[in-house]
Amino acid sequence: MRAAVLQGPGKLSIEEVEIDRPKDHEVLVKIKATGVCHSDLHYFEGNLPSPNPCILGHEAAGIVEEVGPGVTAFKPGDHVIQLPMIFCGHCPRCVSGFPTLCMNPGASRRRDDEKPRTSFRGRKITPTADGGSFAEKVLSHENGFVRIPDDVALDRAALVGCGVITGAGAVLRTAEVKAGTTVAVFGCGGIGLSAIQAARLAGARKVIAVDVLENKLAAARRLGATDTVDASSADPVKEIRKLTGGGADYAFEAIGLVQTARQAFECTATRGTAVIIGAIAGSPEIPIPYGLLMGERRIMGSILGSTRFVIDAPNYIELYRQGRFNLDEMVTRHCRLDDLLEAFEMMKRGEVIRSVVLYD
Ligand SMILES: [Zn+2]
Ligand SMILES: [Zn+2]
Structure with missing residues (x-):
């Protein structure tokens, strides 16, 4: 199959790679659509570490082609969203409702002494974020997918796999925003616009969108920013x-x-909460003024929106079907696998909310 292979920072090419067939608890999915996420750009530019070689892409939807022994939740023909991580389902964090903080995600990968799920020129090739969906197919553990209804457009559904759960989850799960409160969102890309929509759903009385680009602020107003x-x-x-x-x-x-993380903290009210969703390259320190902290303000991180995947991902799809969560407005462009570099350039210039790669 064809896949976008990254061999070191900036070295991206479309290559023919080998993909195995499903073993125990594995599912083979034909990818129909994959969103181009900012993390992909970080991996591409070397701002986030990635294995070498690797396959980028982790915000995908597709159709199950084949299932391995022991798989009961999926059958061929099912429509699925791929998750940007694979939870084990058994560790204390998974069973207490925090699968995004799973203590044993490696349990769902193949061991080093097994045949790799995907290989490139005889070498194991690793998917980033347990995704690897800039490829015609993905072979992964069944805990890396969630089933969705067949009548939802897969280029819309794909966004739920990373941007939506991350942004909306930060509001609804991580911070548990209450009705009648005030919310500020820094950054109006796919994640920020999802946070804005979730704040509206939660009943926030004011939803303030912050960005430097007028096209993104206009989208924010259409999606619920007051x-x-x-x-x-x-x-x-x-x-x-x-x-x-x-x-x-x-x-x-x-x-x-760092600058906007600090601003997010500084703009909170007494006893307010700042939630850092964006991945900050290089893991730098964020300086916090002591005087503000003493107003009992909180600052916290959010990983994939503290999402409970199996419950939340289908819920967002249902809200989309009811017209209460807008995915249409967030897909601003379609492209092909061969156009990935152009999609990165457009993302850097802020011209798109999401480019979505379509496959035949
Ligand atoms: Zn992502
Ligand atoms: Zn776990």
């Missing part, structure tokens, strides 16, 4: 304090920058 701040011309902390009368109850950072 106010917008153009950070290229205004200080977002001052503006948010003004709009909320003292600070936001919750602030979400969906860009992945």
